[in-house]
Amino acid sequence: MTDNKNDKPLFGRPWTFIRGVPSLKFLPPEGPLEVAFAGRSNVGKSSLINALVSHKGLARTSNTPGRTQELNYFVPEGYSGEAGDLPPMALVDMPGYGYAQAPKDQVDAWTKLVFDYLRGRATLKRVYVLIDSRHGVKKNDDEVLDLLDKAAVSYQIVLTKTDKIKPPAVIKLLADTAEKIKKRPAAYPGIIASSSEKSEGLDDLREAIAQTVGITNWK
Ligand SMILES: Nc1nc2c(ncn2[C@@H]2O[C@H](COP(=O)(O)OP(=O)(O)OP(=O)(O)O)[C@@H](O)[C@H]2O)c(=O)[nH]1
Numbered sequence: 001m002t003d004n005k006n007d008k009p010l011f012g013r014p015w016t017f018i019r020g021v022p023s024l025k026f027l028p029p030e031g032p033l034e035v036a037f038a039g040r041s042n043v044g045k046s047s048l049i050n051a052l053v054s055h056k057g058l059a060r061t062s063n064t065p066g067r068t069q070e071l072n073y074f075v076p077e078g079y080s081g082e083a084g085d086l087p088p089m090a091l092v093d094m095p096g097y098g099y100a101q102a103p104k105d106q107v108d109a110w111t112k113l114v115f116d117y118l119r120g121r122a123t124l125k126r127v128y129v130l131i132d133s134r135h136g137v138k139k140n141d142d143e144v145l146d147l148l149d150k151a152a153v154s155y156q157i158v159l160t161k162t163d164k165i166k167p168p169a170v171i172k173l174l175a176d177t178a179e180k181i182k183k184r185p186a187a188y189p190g191i192i193a194s195s196s197e198k199s200e201g202l203d204d205l206r207e208a209i210a211q212t213v214g215i216t217n218w219k
């Protein structure tokens with residue numbers, strides 16, 4: 001029998017949750033390339049992952065900032081994870097940084113986990129740094145971009161919740177944000193505008209992710 005699971009389009013098949021990582025010692029051994037989603041609490045990281053893989057409720061979302069509390073790994077279904085049967089890539093949802101409705105020492109621990117992971121993961125191929133369209137780049141976003149520049153980890157900016165602002169404001173925000181990051185060494189050029197709610201910008205992001213991990217068959 002031919003095993004043709006790798007012939008299925010990357011985002012045209014079911015994805016599944018495989019692991020929640022509460023601290024670095026629980027990270028899986030480095031294997032498939034990883035693409036991670038970073039951003040302030042409540043920016044829409046988990047919602048965007050669900051939208052990308054067309055599976056509402058795969059990653060847990062909430063109106064309360066501080067919903068995601070671990071590094072959560074998602075992969076296409078159908079791989080055992082044994083050597084020779086590894087998934088082609090993993091999407092990593094992360095706790096948010098900044099304000100969250102949780103005790104300060106817990107928020108500090110999540111932030112440390114996220115920062116340590118971002119700095120030190122050899123198989124981390126790209127970070128999508130999500131920026132809420134209503135707020136633009138804030139001080140703690142800049143700190144994360146500084147960290148990624150310093151660690152030479154490639155990242156791309158994604159504006160989220162564009163349905164919350166008017167189309168001309170999206171255009172202006174794209175231009176302003178591009179100006180802000182143009183001298184940043186690890187920033188991948190081109191900013192993606194997205195709305196998980198209205199399914200906008202999703203194919204742009206799917207294509208970017210597939211290209212990053214070297215997969216041509218994604219849709
Ligand atoms: N209008 C609108 N709301 C959105 C969009 N994406 C997410 N939301 C809402 O924003 C809230 C936060 O979404 P999450 O996906 O949980 O955000 P998160 O970044 O994962 O949050 P934490 O895990 O707490 O850091 C939820 O109430 C979502 O329904 C969007 O594109 N448009």
Ligand SMILES: [Mg+2]
Pocket residue numbers: 045046047060061067068093094095
């Ligand atoms: Mg989340």
